[in-house]
Amino acid sequence: MKIDTLVRHLREAYRGLRRNTWMSFAAVSAVSVTLLIFGVFLVLAFNISYMAKEVDKTVGIMVELNSDLTADQKEEVLNQIKGNKMTADATLIPKEDALREFKELLGDSGNDILAGLDSEDENPLPDTIKVIPNDIDQFEALTEDLKKYPEEQVLGVDNGGNLAKSVLDYSGLVQNIMLGFGLVLAIMAAFLISNTIKLTIIARKREIEIQRLVGASNWFIRWPFFIEGATMGMLGSISPILITIVLYWSGYNMLNPANEPITIMKLMPVTELSLYVSGTILLMGVLIGIWGSIISVRRFLKI
Amino acid sequence: MKEFFSTENHFDTLILEESDLLTTILLGVLGAKLFIWYIGFHELVYLANKPEEGDDMIEMHDVWKVYSNGVEALRGVNVSVGHGEFVYIVGPSGAGKSSFIKLMYREEKPTHGIVLINDVNVKRVRDWKIPHVRRKIGVVFQDFKLLPSMSAYENVAFAMEAIEVPKRKIKPRVEEVLELVGLNDRMHALPSQLSGGEQQRVAIARAIVNNPTFIIADEPTGNLDPENSWDIMYLLEEINNRGTTVVMATHNKEIVNTLRQRVIAIEQGVIVRDEEGGEYGYED
Ligand SMILES: Nc1ncnc2c1ncn2[C@@H]1O[C@H](COP(=O)(O)OP(=O)(O)O)[C@@H](O)[C@H]1O
Numbered sequence: 001m002k003i004d005t006l007v008r009h010l011r012e013a014y015r016g017l018r019r020n021t022w023m024s025f026a027a028v029s030a031v032s033v034t035l036l037i038f039g040v041f042l043v044l045a046f047n048i049s050y051m052a053k054e055v056d057k058t059v060g061i062m063v064e065l066n067s068d069l070t071a072d073q074k075e076e077v078l079n080q081i082k083g084n085k086m087t088a089d090a091t092l093i094p095k096e097d098a099l100r101e102f103k104e105l106l107g108d109s110g111n112d113i114l115a116g117l118d119s120e121d122e123n124p125l126p127d128t129i130k131v132i133p134n135d136i137d138q139f140e141a142l143t144e145d146l147k148k149y150p151e152e153q154v155l156g157v158d159n160g161g162n163l164a165k166s167v168l169d170y171s172g173l174v175q176n177i178m179l180g181f182g183l184v185l186a187i188m189a190a191f192l193i194s195n196t197i198k199l200t201i202i203a204r205k206r207e208i209e210i211q212r213l214v215g216a217s218n219w220f221i222r223w224p225f226f227i228e229g230a231t232m233g234m235l236g237s238i239s240p241i242l243i244t245i246v247l248y249w250s251g252y253n254m255l256n257p258a259n260e261p262i263t264i265m266k267l268m269p270v271t272e273l274s275l276y277v278s279g280t281i282l283l284m285g286v287l288i289g290i291w292g293s294i295i296s297v298r299r300f301l302k303i
Numbered sequence: 304m305k306e307f308f309s310t311e312n313h314f315d316t317l318i319l320e321e322s323d324l325l326t327t328i329l330l331g332v333l334g335a336k337l338f339i340w341y342i343g344f345h346e347l348v349y350l351a352n353k354p355e356e357g358d359d360m361i362e363m364h365d366v367w368k369v370y371s372n373g374v375e376a377l378r379g380v381n382v383s384v385g386h387g388e389f390v391y392i393v394g395p396s397g398a399g400k401s402s403f404i405k406l407m408y409r410e411e412k413p414t415h416g417i418v419l420i421n422d423v424n425v426k427r428v429r430d431w432k433i434p435h436v437r438r439k440i441g442v443v444f445q446d447f448k449l450l451p452s453m454s455a456y457e458n459v460a461f462a463m464e465a466i467e468v469p470k471r472k473i474k475p476r477v478e479e480v481l482e483l484v485g486l487n488d489r490m491h492a493l494p495s496q497l498s499g500g501e502q503q504r505v506a507i508a509r510a511i512v513n514n515p516t517f518i519i520a521d522e523p524t525g526n527l528d529p530e531n532s533w534d535i536m537y538l539l540e541e542i543n544n545r546g547t548t549v550v551m552a553t554h555n556k557e558i559v560n561t562l563r564q565r566v567i568a569i570e571q572g573v574i575v576r577d578e579e580g581g582e583y584g585y586e587d
């Protein structure tokens with residue numbers, strides 16, 4: 001496209017927006033509401049997949065071994081577990097290591113309580129095997145498999161109640177509901193946009209008639225309407241981007257305070273998320289806008 | 304077939320591979336076509352490989368125009384208008400003159416039969432090629448069809464901008480045609496500030512500004528008083544003398560009988576007369 005033509009199309013699109021200020025405003029607002037929903041959805045979705053990856057890395061099933069087993073017998077159980085198809089990795093954690101980790105976790109305050117437990121014989125902790133599943137979905141099945149060991153070999157199997165997984169399941173449902181809701185809103189926003197485009201087409205009816213008559217190409221006639229729709233989508237994406245980022249930023253500071261290393265939830269860093277979210281929202285805004293234009297151009301623009 | 308090939312196993316696989324390849328190619332071609340259509344690239348390709356100029360002719364072969372309400376506006380019209388001709392289309396109201404004119408600039412498609420504009424079949428031509436067909440044709444109407452918010456100059460320039468003529472070429476050309484139609488001193492007037500005759504001259508300037516091969520006019524003097532009508536006719540004659548084909552539908556007996564040209568008379572959708580230097584032939 002020539003620069004002159006582009007400038008012309010931009011001016012034409014601007015005129016269209018100005019001509020129907022109120023309709024444009026309504027359409028832009030609808031886009032904003034839609035995109036805000038999507039923004040929240042995106043924050044959840046990005047964080048959940050982020051957290052799921054983090055959780056996947058650390059989550060493990062603890063298999064408590066019977067202390068009566070010999071070193072060779074423990075090794076045999078370990079190898080059997082490693083042979084399971086669902087196992088990604090299995091490591092034997094001797095009770096001495098477990099105790100040391102436990103003490104580190106408790107810090108200074110724990111030293112007194114555990115002071116007497118230093119010697120070999122008095123260590124109350126069992127030897128354990130930490131098993132990491134291939135896939136978080138196989139968590140339950142693998143736990144069941146491990147529970148089949150007789151008591152002479154395995155005293156118990158603990159998968160930590162699998163909190164992480166149930167959180168993920170629940171948020172998956174929430175995500176689907178939001179996605180469905182957002183989709184309905186997106187359709188409404190696209191129709192509002194198509195309605196303002198329709199008004200522009202009607203207002204420019206005579207111009208378009210002349211353009212067709214003198215042989216303007218179909219795209220020359222269509223472009224301003226696509227630009228107008230895309231611009232409305234773009235304008236509609238500004239406030240949701242800002243709101244989402246500000247909300248996320250404050251939420252992040254609340255849940256992941258800067259000076260405390262131990263946190264309930266490890267969230268995605270603000271800058272990284274802002275980049276993804278603003279890019280996605282902007283793109284969606286433009287797509288909704290173009291979608292609206294296509295509806296009107298196809299229905300009302302006789303070429 | 305299947306039975307036959309399955310006995311010769313290597314043939315079978317060969318056939319399969321070939322059809323797979325064919326499917327892939329077909330899908331590939333389809334995909335590429337969709338893509339090209341999507342980005343509007345076809346227009347550029349067409350412009351780059353533009354076919355040689357046609358014969359500068361409009362031809363109709365057994366053309367029927369039946370509107371959706373069942374009215375048969377044209378019934379088996381055969382005609383050929385060659386380069387540089389001046390043709391009047393005459394006939395009573397409702398005879399089908401406007402329908403005939405609309406077929407000539409591809410506003411309407413024939414229901415049956417063939418319309419060729421510069422050897423392009425307007426029924427078969429792809430939608431995106433139609434603009435390039437229309438660039439060869441300037442159209443003038445009884446009601447001028449000027450844009451009311453634009454000056455005479457802007458109305459004419461609008462036609463050049465629409466086909467993306469470079470900006471620097473627009474001003475000199477617009478001034479040239481406005482001078483040709485005798486309006487260079489009224490350039491910045493709005494249509495509402497111009498007389499009917501002046502408005503029609505602006506419309507004619509707009510029709511010729513992109514150098515079309517044809518001027519198609521539907522009762523161009525229908526809204527004008529006799530004096531202005533004559534001015535418009537002299538202008539169209541002048542344009543014709545410069546090599547542009549002119550086809551005009553008219554009700555103006557005096558003009559047809561004075562400026563003698565080819566006359567095509569249509570009655571009830573049928574050409575009843577087609578003669579060089581003919582008369583109007585009706586009493587209004
Ligand atoms: N768009 C249309 N739809 C239906 N009928 C039409 C349409 N245009 C013209 N007609 C009919 O076709 C016939 C020819 O009309 P037209 O071509 O305008 O004749 P003319 O220009 O000679 O008066 C008339 O009966 C008219 O009513």
Ligand SMILES: [Mg+2]
Binds near residue numbers: 400401402
């Ligand atoms: Mg008519």
